[in-house]
Amino acid sequence: MSTEQHRYRLTVTWTGNRGSGTSSYRDYGRDHIIAAAGKPDIPGSSDLAFRGDAARWNPEDLLVASVSACHKLWYLHFCSVNAIVVERYEDAAEGVMVMDKDGGGRFTAIALKPKIWISSGDAELALKLHHDAHEKCFIANSVNFPIGCEAEILQA
Template sequence: MADTEHSYAVTVTWTGNTGAGTQSFRGYERAFEAAAPGKPPIPGSSDPAFRGDPARWNPEDLLVASLSACHKLWYLGLCAQAGIVVTAYTDSAEGRMTEQPDGAGQFTAVTLRPRVTITAESDAAQALALHHRAHAHCFIARSVNFAVTHAPTIVREKD
């Protein structure tokens, strides 16, 4: 079977020109809007540590959210195929980034902490094991050059 290629078109528009453009480092906002056809825009900014608006999504938040969402989507699909009924899923994901003295930096790790509730009839051991398969299939995790680990918790509903 041949590989299938997918493409994703996103437009990021800087909305932080306060009237003088980038005449000075402190004279502009880091605000932007990310948009894709047919989807609501995402208001963004830089991280507050880099003069950003804490009320807006920053690229670092979006990267961690992408890893978490990708894992969740694979996991739910694998559970459905395996006959494991998931009734709730929440992930408290956390990313770690290191910044060098010159301002450059990179993510060094992301830890996913999904808390998954399954029905009493579902196999908890298999539900736990499927996190490894989800991780192995996640497009985003397979595309980054830092460790993405997971520490799942499986909770069974009462009979």
């Protein structure tokens, strides 16, 4: 078995200095910019619950989005090689994070709830391919909590 390595480089630049740095917990913003060469910037912050900006992406949003997007990409691949024509795919993904009394925390689960509209192919196989997508998903294979999938196959 060969191992192929891929590297992902980006920068995260804090933009929340309001003039006095981190002189106190309430005096600085949590805003940052996620940037990578050749890609649009992503405005980031912390969750509103942690003094962040609700209009910006937070790390928790991005983790759930990464799991959902990776699963979708593998799923579409498996559909394409199994003669299933997907016309539309929407996932209402949700992650659960629990906080410890000391302020730390962790994700305990992510639930994927994709609705997939197909115009041709075996609907039963289309449903089963979610298992294969989960098995191959790079992000799912990198986390230490369960990821469930409640898929619905619809006719386009």
